[in-house]
Amino acid sequence: MTTQQKITYLDNAATSFPKPEPVYQALDHFARTQLANPGRSSHRMAKEAERTIDNARAALNRFFHGEAPERWIFTLNCTDALNIAIKGTVSPGDHVITTDLEHNSISRPLRQLEKAGVISLTRVASDGGYIDPDDIRRALTPATKLVAMTHASNVLGTVQPIAAISAIVREAGALMLVDAAQSAGIVPIDLRTCPIDFLAFPGHKALYGPTGTGSLYVGSRTKPRVWREGGTGGDSKKEIQPEELPYALEGGTPNALGIAGLAAGIAWVAEQGEEANRRHEVALLQKVVDWVDGQGHSDGWKIAGRWDPATHVGALSLITPNLDEFHPQVLADILDTSFAIAVRPGLHCSPYIHRRLGTFPDGTLRLSPGPFNTAEEIDMFLDALAEVTAGVL
Numbered sequence: 001m002t003t004q005q006k007i008t009y010l011d012n013a014a015t016s017f018p019k020p021e022p023v024y025q026a027l028d029h030f031a032r033t034q035l036a037n038p039g040r041s042s043h044r045m046a047k048e049a050e051r052t053i054d055n056a057r058a059a060l061n062r063f064f065h066g067e068a069p070e071r072w073i074f075t076l077n078c079t080d081a082l083n084i085a086i087k088g089t090v091s092p093g094d095h096v097i098t099t100d101l102e103h104n105s106i107s108r109p110l111r112q113l114e115k116a117g118v119i120s121l122t123r124v125a126s127d128g129g130y131i132d133p134d135d136i137r138r139a140l141t142p143a144t145k146l147v148a149m150t151h152a153s154n155v156l157g158t159v160q161p162i163a164a165i166s167a168i169v170r171e172a173g174a175l176m177l178v179d180a181a182q183s184a185g186i187v188p189i190d191l192r193t194c195p196i197d198f199l200a201f202p203g204h205k206a207l208y209g210p211t212g213t214g215s216l217y218v219g220s221r222t223k224p225r226v227w228r229e230g231g232t233g234g235d236s237k238k239e240i241q242p243e244e245l246p247y248a249l250e251g252g253t254p255n256a257l258g259i260a261g262l263a264a265g266i267a268w269v270a271e272q273g274e275e276a277n278r279r280h281e282v283a284l285l286q287k288v289v290d291w292v293d294g295q296g297h298s299d300g301w302k303i304a305g306r307w308d309p310a311t312h313v314g315a316l317s318l319i320t321p322n323l324d325e326f327h328p329q330v331l332a333d334i335l336d337t338s339f340a341i342a343v344r345p346g347l348h349c350s351p352y353i354h355r356r357l358g359t360f361p362d363g364t365l366r367l368s369p370g371p372f373n374t375a376e377e378i379d380m381f382l383d384a385l386a387e388v389t390a391g392v393l
């Protein structure tokens with residue numbers, strides 16, 4: 001297969017593709033006219049690059065209704081943002097609460113801190129892919145410093161009751177870190193009404209920026225420790241990192257090109273409406289759920305987690321009928337090579353939920369449509385699955 005062949009891309013939960021046209025235009029324009037080092041020099045191009053970054057911060061602040069643009073730190077990805085929040089916040093003796101839905105970008109830093117004896121950790125179990133706010137309430141102790149959890153499961157697509165959980169955490173005096181990797185741009189998040197202290201997300205999924213972009217919102221009740229010292233383009237006389245945000249947490253040349261693309265992605269999402277995009281993706285997934293539920297030819301296939309279109313984003317995991325004949329990895333390879341369909345098999349960097357589902361270590365077959373996928377493409381995916389499994393089921 002050549003790269004020219006059209007791919008039916010159903011892997012938007014990993015990173016979105018294609019990007020909206022204005023994103024490509026913004027990348028091209030910025031790369032050709034403004035790709036200087038923002039804030040580092042006094043010439044016009046550097047100032048324009050800096051203005052692009054400032055505008056992107058302001059756009060994020062408007063989009064999520066944050067307290068101030070400088071509270072949005074640009075990061076390399078969501079993992080970067082989560083690590084800054086977690087490692088910059090916890091101290092020896094702290095208790096942290098997390099869940100079994102988490103991606104390794106939360107699970108691994110927390111497990112590492114637990115193994116090193118720095119923190120104690122409670123991992124709350126989900127039911128059908130959902131966390132019960134009362135389970136978080138019960139896990140809180142006077143030593144709980146941080147609750148770190150995902151807004152939407154990247155394996156199941158289930159959206160967590162984050163407003164209710166954040167209110168419980170705030171009342172208890174702990175800090176709330178939300179991993180919005182699968183929700184930012186697809187489920188509205190309003191920081192005025194949802195008491196989130198840290199909001200971490202990638203720019204490259206449902207905000208449609210390029211890879212290499214992400215952000216961390218640092219709320220006013222938090223002050224994460226500086227994690228990387230370096231140039232900020234500002235006051236170079238200072239011997240140590242400036243204390244003010246965003247510079248305290250942003251040493252080094254930023255991914256200005258990526259941020260220019262991200263800004264165009266945010267503008268595109270704001271125009272479409274998050275709910276419109278979510279509904280489109282969920283309607284596509286409903287076809288798959290109907291196929292699994294209804295038809296004789298799909299006997300043996302199962303949907304992982306509870307399907308509720310009202311509390312779902314555009315990711316769905318299929319449990320394959322029988323691992324010997326239909327291993328998720330083998331199926332994904334066949335879909336790719338014989339049908340040019342891109343999906344993601346395996347554990348999706350989230351081993352704990354697969355243990356809970358009983359799908360560890362082989363995992364599931366995840367499909368995650370985006371705003372540009374069509375019902376015909378989902379039909380092609382289902383026809384391909386039927387063809388691959390024909391005669392064996």
Ligand SMILES: Cc1ncc(COP(=O)(O)O)c(C=O)c1O
Pocket residue numbers: 013014077078079080103105150152153154179181182201202214
């Ligand atoms: C729920 C969740 N959290 C975190 C991440 C990590 O994002 P990134 O690859 O941008 O670091 C992902 C990526 O798939 C994710 O799905």
